[in-house]
Amino acid sequence: MSRSAHPAGPRHADVLPESRQSTGPDADLGRLDPAIWPATAQRVGGVLALGGRSVLDLVADHQTPALFLDEADMRQRAAGFVEAFAGADVFYAGKAFLCSAVARWLEQDGLGLDVCTGGELAVALRAGFPPARIAMHGNNKSVSELTRAVDAGVGRIVVDSFAEIDRLSAIAAAAGVRQPVLVRVTVGVEAHTHEFIATAHEDQKFGFSLAGGAAMDAATAIAALPSLELVGLHSHIGSQIFDMSGFGVAAERVVGLLGRIRDELGLELAEIDLGGGLGIAYVAGDAPQAPKDIAGALRAIVERECAALGLRAPRLSVEPGRAIVGPSAITVYEVGTIKAVELGGGAQRAFVSVDGGMSDNIRTALYDASYTCVLANRDSTAPPMLSRVVGKHCESGDIVVRDVWLPSDLTPGDLLAVAATGAYCHSMASNYNHVPRPPVVGVRDGISTVLVRRETEDDLLRLDMGLTEMSVRT
Ligand code: LLP
Numbered sequence: 438m439s440r441s442a443h444p445a446g447p448r449h450a451d452v453l454p455e456s457r458q459s460t461g462p463d464a465d466l467g468r469l470d471p472a473i474w475p476a477t478a479q480r481v482g483g484v485l486a487l488g489g490r491s492v493l494d495l496v497a498d499h500q501t502p503a504l505f506l507d508e509a510d511m512r513q514r515a516a517g518f519v520e521a522f523a524g525a526d527v528f529y530a531g532k533a534f535l536c537s538a539v540a541r542w543l544e545q546d547g548l549g550l551d552v553c554t555g556g557e558l559a560v561a562l563r564a565g566f567p568p569a570r571i572a573m574h575g576n577n578k579s580v581s582e583l584t585r586a587v588d589a590g591v592g593r594i595v596v597d598s599f600a601e602i603d604r605l606s607a608i609a610a611a612a613g614v615r616q617p618v619l620v621r622v623t624v625g626v627e628a629h630t631h632e633f634i635a636t637a638h639e640d641q642k643f644g645f646s647l648a649g650g651a652a653m654d655a656a657t658a659i660a661a662l663p664s665l666e667l668v669g670l671h672s673h674i675g676s677q678i679f680d681m682s683g684f685g686v687a688a689e690r691v692v693g694l695l696g697r698i699r700d701e702l703g704l705e706l707a708e709i710d711l712g713g714g715l716g717i718a719y720v721a722g723d724a725p726q727a728p729k730d731i732a733g734a735l736r737a738i739v740e741r742e743c744a745a746l747g748l749r750a751p752r753l754s755v756e757p758g759r760a761i762v763g764p765s766a767i768t769v770y771e772v773g774t775i776k777a778v779e780l781g782g783g784a785q786r787a788f789v790s791v792d793g794g795m796s797d798n799i800r801t802a803l804y805d806a807s808y809t810c811v812l813a814n815r816d817s818t819a820p821p822m823l824s825r826v827v828g829k830h831c832e833s834g835d836i837v838v839r840d841v842w843l844p845s846d847l848t849p850g851d852l853l854a855v856a857a858t859g860a861y862c863h864s865m866a867s868n869y870n871h872v873p874r875p876p877v878v879g880v881r882d883g884i885s886t887v888l889v890r891r892e893t894e895d896d897l898l899r900l901d902m903g904l905t906e907m908s909v910r911t
Contacts, residue, residue: 451807453546457883460721460820462549462842468809472718473508473856475765476748477880483816484848485854488880492769492813495885498845499878501771501852502793504863508542508881513767513861515546515823518757525646527738528572530713530758531557533860538888539762540564540878549592551713551756555582562589572710572756576642580604587612595619595710599651602658602665611662611899618659619671619710622652624690628675628683630716635686642672647690648749653697660702667704668817669751670694673712677759684711685738695751705749711735713756717763720807725760742878759860766877768797770811770837772851773859787824789843791853794828796872798862800857808838813854817844826853830870871897 469478477488480482488507495505513637518527526550531540535552543550550566551556553574561571572593573586577603579689586594587608592800593736596602600755609616623644627634645651652670659667671689699705716725735753743750770791777785800806805888821842829837837855866874878885898904 439792440485453663461645462554463721464846466821466842468817469811470718470721472723473512473720473764474810475767477507477509478767480816485811485813485852489883490880490885490887492854495880496769496771496852499876499887500891501769502791502797502875503859503891504766504768504797504875504877505885506762506766506859506877506879508765508879509677511539511762512542512546513814514761514765515522515543515548518728518761519547521732522753522755525732525752526754526756526877528570528710528756530756531561532864534553534762534766534862534864535560536877536889537564538886540566542558542801549754552760555579555585558582558589558591567642568592572754574621578604580588580608583608583688584612586644587614593617593668595621595703596655596659597657598619599655602655602662603909606659606662606664615664617666617668619669620652620655620659620667620722621671621710621778622647622691622694623801624672624674624687626672626683626687626690628673628678628680628714631680633674633680633683633686635683638831644671647694650814652694653701656694656698656704657702660704661823667706668758669706669708669710672711673756674714676714677716678714679716681726681731681734683781684714684731684735687711688735689742690739692739692746692748695743695748696746699746699748701785707751708754709739709751711753712758713758713760715757715760717759717860720809728757728760745840758819759772763860764857765861768793768855768857768862768875769857770851770853772827772847774849775847785823787822787843787845788805788848789824789847789853791826791837792829793875794837795832795867796828796830796856796869797854797875798826798865799865799867800861801836801839802832804835805839808841808855809856810838810841810843810853810855812851814852817846819844819846822847822877823843830872866879868897873897 501702530551534576549570551572564887568590569592571591574595574599621644623646645655659665675903776788822845824843826838877889879888
């Protein structure tokens with residue numbers, strides 16, 4: 438059977454993810470590596486605490502499984518990007534995790550918001566996020582999504598196809614507005630974690646090809662349309678990236694197109710958006726770059742390339758999602774069963790089943806993503822056991838943490854906390870096996886606030902028309 442999953446961590450396309458050796462156990466199995474855990478995570482009397490509250494109290498109030506989001510940590514990361522990118526714009530990528538509370542924090546903290554569907558746009562607008570600070574993405578935005586965005590006054594629409602250019606220009610003309618747009622450019626760079634590939638790799642659904650000429654054609658088409666205002670170019674090269682050289686190549690190529698647009702269309706575009714994709718530490722050894730280093734490197738490349746072409750340096754923007762919210766949340770599960778399985782040669786693996794799984798974190802199954810976790814409700818000096826944390830779904834690929842050393846006195850009823858689940862866990866959650874999605878609870882200064890409540894059985898059954906009085910036949 439061929440493997441077709443798209444690993445968001447390791448490089449993909451023509452190679453399989455590199456195999457991982459499980460590392461030996463840490464001397465202290467309960468240690469909270471500050472590179473991985475939220476800023477306020479600490480042990481108090483052996484018990485994990487977050488935002489000034491013990492997980493025992495949090496679980497008493499909110500049950501398991503639950504995501505607990507360290508508000509101070511997330512907002513500090515957001516502010517760190519704003520500061521590092523001073524003079525540029527930071528659009529938080531809502532696909533990582535979005536709810537009205539997060540939208541309001543971002544608004545207060547001076548960020549913009551990247552949305553990629555009508556649903557994300559609806560959250561932003563209902564939360565009162567200023568439309569002018571929203572950028573709308575998507576490779577197949579519908580007429581109603583585009584109409585809503587134009588009517589709301591969304592600041593930037595990143596156009597992705599010729600069909601969309603036609604649709605959007607008609608919608609903007611009908612609304613009597615001149616809609617600012619960016620052209621999404623496929624720069625022929627693909628980056629993941631430690632590597633990037635700067636040749637071909639245009640064989641994907643997003644954007645207009647730079648090498649194939651479509652990006653220039655799109656700019657030319659837009660420039661001729663009175664209802665659209667071409668303000669800049671956009672590039673997004675991948676996700677969970679540690680190696681900055683991919684961004685450098687992308688920036689060079691985008692600036693090259695700015696030069697062509699000036700030469701051929703007589704337009705000096707004012708903006709470049711280099712997208713998101715900055716990596717975070719999920720496990721020991723992951724070494725992400727600091728926002729200020731990233732900002733400095735990107736600025737230097739854009740300025741150098743612009744100077745070489747005699748262009749005014751455009752305003753820069755970026756769209757970090759994972760790097761802002763990823764490290765800020767943890768997921769707390771309760772252990773239900775522990776099963777020892779012989780691996781041969783005397784080795785054993787403990788399958789530790791928890792009360793959630795692939796419905797609240799699909800990333801391990803989907804991308805072979807790595808996570809780590811600790812015993813959260815107490816400390817332990819028991820010897821380590823090689824463990825795999827698995828969920829309760831009816832599927833053997835339902836793995837939350839593939840390899841982790843846990844104390845061998847682990848017992849049903851113990852709590853496990855998984856680190857770095859803030860990005861793409863709740864936002865990609867499902868109701869597989871009719872399991873309700875967990876809540877997201879904000880924690881700050883000793884106070885917990887439900888941001889997104891837990892789904893109930895009634896929520897799950899609400900769409901089942903066979904259980905309502907209002908069955909509709911047509
Ligand atoms: N901007 C654009 C246009 C994007 O497509 C994305 C992510 C971002 C920004 C934010 O990227 P970030 O900084 O969060 O890496 N579900 C996957 C990741 C897919 C990301 C898709 N686009 C995962 O769980 O790893």
